[in-house]
Amino acid sequence: MSQPAPHPVKRDAEGTRRRILAAATDQFTTHGLAGARIDAIARAANTNERMLYYYYGSKEGLYVAVLEGMYVDDTHREERLDLTECAPSDAIRLLAHTIWTHVRENPGWLCLINNENLHEGRYVKSSSKFRETISPIVEMLRTALARGVATGEFRQDVDALDFYVTLAGMGYYIVSSRFTLDAFLGRNYMEQPAQESITAMHLDMLLGYLRLPSGPGVAS
Template identity: 35%
Template sequence: MTSRTPRRKASAAAAPQGLQGPPRRDPERTRAAILEAAVGEFSDHGYSGARTDRVAQRAGTNIRMLYHYFGSKDDLYVAVLEAVLADLRHDELQVGADHLQPLEGLLRIFDFVDNHFAAHPQLRKLLAFENLNEARHLARSARIPEMSTPVLSVIRKLLARGAAAGTVRPGIDALHLYVAMVSLAYYGRAHAFTLSRIFERDLNKGSWQKAHLNLTRQMVAAFLAPQAE
């Protein structure tokens, strides 16, 4: 018994060559391709230097589709910032730190932040460019502040549990701690090229970055430890 060929495929096969209709559009795939290309373009050139025609070319589409899905260059840039920060926030919440012992959980968050910035140079560049622009485009996003709330909530709970158990020193502000963690994970990578020239050491080498992570991790652990009576 032979299997039946689906009717749609049979019709397409039977149609004379060149008479088939145009390929069906895949809006989600096209939008995702444009967004991915835009992440590369904006991280390479910043907002001012980026060109929407290059984004469309990199995405394998045309400029009309870019503006159809994103409206304007400004809106596309905001979408790019939301996308890269959403990836960071989503992955942070998958760490599962809230189920660990408080000190272990806080150090796990720091390890993740360090690894994420190491693996996502485009995120580092985008944040640097947007900081030069005084976060004008970040200010247009209502989503980005909402993304940050769950992460701070996890840190706040770990700090409270640790303080109650006597394993983490009390009085630490969750936002201050998170900013300190990001600073320790970010600066040595974001400024590795200039620091390498200044000190004539290759800070981009894996061995240097690994040693720096060990140092900064010890700094975070020492800061979080309860103070001796």
Template identity: 45%
Template sequence: MDSLTDAPEPVQPAPTPNRAATPAKATRDPEGTRARIMAAATEEFARYGLGGARIDRIAEQAGTNKRMLYYHVGNKEELYLAVLEGAYAHIRATERTLNLEKLAPPEAIARLIEFTWQYFIDHPEFMALLNIENLHRAELLKTSAHVQSMHSPFVQMIADVLARGVEQGVFRAGVDPVQLYISIAGLSYFYLSNVHTLSVIFGRDLLAEPAREERLGHMVELVLKALRP
């Protein structure tokens, strides 16, 4: 998705985990205040969208007041952009933990699918932010120098895995790594991003454990079968 990308930026305080970890008063704790604002904003934007997010709620959730929000981050748009950049930075940092080159080609592909799947599950706010940003035609993302300069080393990684697979006779040739990358992300993304409407349509809870396991199995099988020579 968008950026299963390795990148050098320092890891941000991770939007989700310690969200309400320090909702304490925090008098005279600029860093803590900013971190709590970012965490609260991430949740708020992901939940209500750009137009629906409320500065008041963010401030309250962050255990501070609106004025501090403007003091530390700037206005609503800047806050949103910071959240978006933070989300990208986080996934990029997480991606670095993958070492596909050490695995056999099929295992590497399976590993990639699993990682993508799990990341989306752990970070629904990331999908939500992508939704929001695309709803707005990525106009804010375009203004972000940080994110714009982001390429996906993942693509190269996939290209390498594919090449190794072809070489070893386990993958067919002619598969474009960018397309595959988008396909792998899409298989997880659509299911998880639209899980609420799909659950309504199909009348069953697609987030329940058995359904999730089944989906992961299907995806891995689909892709690996498709790569057979």
């Protein structure tokens, strides 16, 4: 008696893509674009090199997909913040803490950013998704700043994009330069006391810039 033909195994295309992206993220984070190896990515993803080229076209295409995924994940994480329920100053604090905590807890994210800067932003520029991902966060911040202006708490002349870059840059520098800062200055900003101290200073600087000037000698 003949046996019934086995049902064909349905390929898990989405699962394969996720495994490839996860493996590629690890390779690009550790070795950069130049040092990452397609064969190592394929092995780690439990697939073959042909599938990598099928889904992403090239090593560079896979690298761009990793960068896009990183920025999209960041945007989704920040978009989940509900800044509308916070007082304007608290909204700034919440956004800053969220961004700075993410940077501290994800040093691999910094490795990818640093690597792309070595390429002068060439691959970020090749994708239209990057500008789309940053816009919602800047709009959230712009709304929070506008509420602060309306309540008389914040000054009116603050550029939301410049402020966002400044805020993000504070957290970025401390983590990206953590080893050299420790070596040169003898202070490890990843340790809790130093981390809390500089976080408080950064928040005071940001909010001090936003608040309306007051006191003797200040024109009304």
